[in-house]
Amino acid sequence: MPPDRSDLLQGTLELLVLKALSLEPMHGWGIGHRIGQLSGDVFQVNQGSLYPALMRMLRRGWIRAEWRVSENRRRARYYSLTPEGRRRLARETESWERVSAAVNGVLRSRIAGGTS
């Protein structure tokens, strides 16, 4: 197992799921797999948090679910973004960028302070 695998904060997981689904509708396993791929295997999505998160997002109306047949001809539940989910993704991305930029700024200044 990758040593530096991070535990995902709940909000972050939702953001990643929204992002993954913005590319194409996917089933649960696919979402986990895709997030793993996209993050270069830094994020190993725990099924124990993925499905509850999907359930929450369904309830909030960000995503919808339907049963479809997968590429290997298995019936699976496919999730896709709703317009509400798209707006959410845009907002969350923006705020994430702001926060991460801020965090990065803080981290850098600290390092700078430490070397001076």
Add this chain to the structure above:
Amino acid sequence: MSLISDLTERLRALVFRSRVEQELDEEVRAHLEFEVAELRRAGVEPAEARRRALVAFGGLDRWKEEVRDARGLQPVEDLVLDLRHAVRSLRRNPGFAAAVILVLGIGIGAATAAFSAVRTILLSQLPYPHADRLVRIYEKNSPVNLWSLSTVDVQAIRELQRSFDAFGAVQRTEAALSGTGTPERILVGRATAGFFAALSVVPLAGRLLEPGDEAADVPPVVVVSHALAERALGGAGQAVGRSITLDGVSHTVVGILPAAATDLAGVTAEAWPALQLKTPTRRGPFWLRGIGRLREGITLDAATRDLAGVSERIFPLWAAGFRDQKARLTPIPLRVTIVGDTGRGLALFAGAVGLVLLIAIANVATLMLVRASARAPELAVRAALGASRERLTRLLLTESLVLTLLAGVAGLAMGWLSLRLIGRLAPGLPRLAEVGLDTRATAFAVLAAVVSGVLVSLSPISALLAHGGPGHPGTGGARAGTSRQGNRLRAMLVMTEFALALPLLLGTGLLLNSFLRLRRVNPGFDPAGVSTLAIALPEARYPDEPALQRFWRLAELRAGELPGAAAAGLTSAMPPDDPGDINNFDLLDRPVPEGESEPVSPWSAVTPGYFLALGIPLLDGRLFQAGDSGTAPPVVVVSRAWADHYYPDERAIGKQMFAGGCRTCPPSTVIGVVEDVKYLGLAGSAEAIYEPVSQANTRWLNLVVRSAASENELSQGLRNAVAALDPELPLSVVSMPERLRASLASPGRWTALLAGFAAAALALASLGIYGLMSYVVRQRRREIGVRIALGAEPASVTRMVIARGMRHALVGTFLGLGLALLGARWLRALLYQVGPWDPLTLLGVGALLLVTAFVSCWLPGRQAARLRLTEALGSD
């Protein structure tokens, strides 16, 4: 958007619970298969791939639990679980469940029925538009003395009042309906146009009465009930325009009332002919009901003042014959006048029902408590497995609620039945047709069920909490319900049951006592072999006094000639509760002071044959003779009670009085005194004045015959004899014993009703104490077994159990006595010759309750005495 999707997702999860669970399962399976496929692509062996996939997934159930949590359904699912559990545990104990549902169902059912009846009859508005503005107008000269209106009153109100936007009068009477098959006697309300206007009645077909219909010279018209139109006029659709004959006069049907209008303003009638008011010659007689609708914004007080003014204006005009200056025209809300005395009976009924419901709740609470202790081990196991106290409380509460709601459903069914039963048992209740199980009654039943559910679960829950939790399974936990506190609670519940049962028993005892006394009342005559036939001679065929007198003479003669007939007579009053007419009089030798009201007495027109037929002995003076004709000076015969009241120390014979307030008429002279007969009910006074039919000029009389022939023969003979004289008269013969029974029927029904409730209360209380003592014996069987093994007398064991139970019963009974003494005065008006605190009745019901308690304790006591140590030890 998000709220809606939230709700739909939750709802979907809830409604399609099993489908959603299946989807979850399938989603998990799909996930695992994708994982396995991925691993195999990477070259892992199938079995190993499967193992790794499962490991990666982690605990399947925990995972599902979290998904479910995320669905936001935990509280609901807990409830569903609790419900399932409750239903399962009830199924395991069908006897217990049935007992609770039955006991509480009876209580809730009776309470629901009482609620509906009380709400509809006593509290709700009458079914007329502007019902709150409807009043009935009386003549009133003291808070308790009210009477109807006269022609003078009605005409004066019409002309002078300023408070009503509609006012009318109605005369409640009967008429012979002929020309539509067998002649029959129907109830009739002769009404003015204003009567319908005040009530805002809308006809089903045709029109209602109009002011023009009241004139003497227009063809008579009538409005008929829906029922009469269906029965006699070929249906409501084609009745308008046809005619019916009432008392020999043909009336044209101008309108049909809606089917629901079986009575209007408390007057039940099938035909409503126009009332024609003739020009009055004196202030009385008072024979009309005045109904008015107050103008918008006019208060009852304002109307009272207005009508008082009317009274003052008309008094001097008729003062010669009517000297009661204190009499005032007084409006009283129509609802009050219709519901009237029923309030007390209904309140009694509702009170009895409430007590039974409370006893039922106490009883079920005891059952629950006993059961809770029996399942203490189960609760302890649950607690050990991690159920919180809160969770257990909720479990107990859910169980109780499931039970009591089931009882509520049973109660609704029983309530429906009881309403039918009340209809049977207590006819004569006004507005009963309006009573039904509506949404409010249903809501009441549900509320009663929920409240009792909470109440009955309080005892096991408090036992659970008092013990500091259910303890450990198998050790102390097995005694969770046996704590001292639990026992005290149970004992208190049993005491409550006894305390509540006693007032019911006392009420029943008092009513029964007074009913038995009423039955022993001497009606003043021997009813056996006497039959009666009411006759009303229509004006159309008997226009004048000679025609009337001729018919009455012949009818009495023919009836006396019937085979087996011993005597026949005529009377306008009928014992025991039809005074015919009540008239005022003023004694010449002790006149009533100016401005005060004159005394009144039942006043009936009779022939001498009436006294013979009923066997009423003459005590002084003489009976009427042929010489007491219409032209001779008026004479009267009085009853012994009348003579004792007005002339306690002298002979009444020869005394004179003005009758009916007529001072210009010749005074009536008392010529005889006869033995008492009751006309104002068996509990009423026996004062009476009789005048001869030959001087009365009446068209309403009862033919009374005493005969040795059988009741059927006599009845047939009477009908034939009268039909031979006039085939158009409606004929219905009633035997005198039947009349007496009917007059006892109403008090008998109330007594029976209350006795039913008291019996239920007694049964519940004795069940309660039996259950408690059986439980105590079971709980202490080890100790009892040891005592017996050590040589204690079995009898002393029984005594110990009984003593303990009787202590509760005694305390309860004494508490109940206190309650009963406080409440009994409400019964006073329903009692006859029995005080509300009748000591014998008190002693009797107290003893009954305690004896029942004794037997209920003796049974478990005897069981205890038979305990053997081995069983006692082995059974734990």
